[in-house]
Amino acid sequence: MTRRIGILGGTFDPVHIGHLRGALEVAELLDLDEVRLTPSARPPHRGTPQVSAEDRLAMVQCAVQGVTPLTVDDRELRRDKPSYTVDTLLSLRQELAVHDQLFLLLGWDAFCGLPSWHRWEELLDHCHILVLQRPDADSEAPDELRNLLAGRSVSDPLTLNGPGGQISFIWQTPLEVSATQLRERLASGRSIRFLVPDAVLAYIHAHGLYPASN
Numbered sequence: 001m002t003r004r005i006g007i008l009g010g011t012f013d014p015v016h017i018g019h020l021r022g023a024l025e026v027a028e029l030l031d032l033d034e035v036r037l038t039p040s041a042r043p044p045h046r047g048t049p050q051v052s053a054e055d056r057l058a059m060v061q062c063a064v065q066g067v068t069p070l071t072v073d074d075r076e077l078r079r080d081k082p083s084y085t086v087d088t089l090l091s092l093r094q095e096l097a098v099h100d101q102l103f104l105l106l107g108w109d110a111f112c113g114l115p116s117w118h119r120w121e122e123l124l125d126h127c128h129i130l131v132l133q134r135p136d137a138d139s140e141a142p143d144e145l146r147n148l149l150a151g152r153s154v155s156d157p158l159t160l161n162g163p164g165g166q167i168s169f170i171w172q173t174p175l176e177v178s179a180t181q182l183r184e185r186l187a188s189g190r191s192i193r194f195l196v197p198d199a200v201l202a203y204i205h206a207h208g209l210y211p212a213s214n
């Protein structure tokens, strides 16, 4: 039987409802067997996360606990190298049958940054790409992605077929929330309740993460 697996990589500093609704809605829409939230260790494109990899992983674990079909994949944290998505896909492919389908979930902002990723032109050899719309994203796709979109995009995500190679857009419930915004709220002593699962909030409080800077 063909397995259908989604991957949502991110810093998850901290994980929030934008990530979780996106993952869940894609899983339901495409009837995925699993969506793996995959925290990155040393993200190549951005500054050092505010909290440790262990805490970011633990928060993602709290967030998905009991939420079928969301799971956590910690392979990037076990690797002693920068978190390159192409390596993650290659390592996942080794565990799957050739016909299994892999779907890489990317928010629009992450998708627009693709041309700066390590070996980005190979990504579609290993997976389909699903682009999640973000309400705060108003930029145009960069030129390098225009040809790719023209050649590889499929308007209806339900028609994506084969193990990989195509791109489609998903219109998830718009949630204008980002981890940056949450860190700012916490730094100024404001609440992030209802923007993260209660279990994540409890973890943040229990471990004294993101202290207010007053």
Ligand code: ATP
Pocket (backbone or CB within 6 Å): 009, 010, 011, 012, 013, 017, 018, 019, 022, 105, 106, 107, 108, 109, 110, 111, 132, 133, 134, 135, 175, 176, 177, 178, 179, 180, 181
């Ligand atoms: P930061 O504000 O620290 O940059 P972030 O909220 O964008 O963080 P990341 O962990 O960097 O979160 O994001 C992981 C993935 O989830 C990226 O592909 C990103 O585009 C996507 N994403 C994050 N927030 C949302 C959201 N509100 N709606 C849709 N996609 C999102």
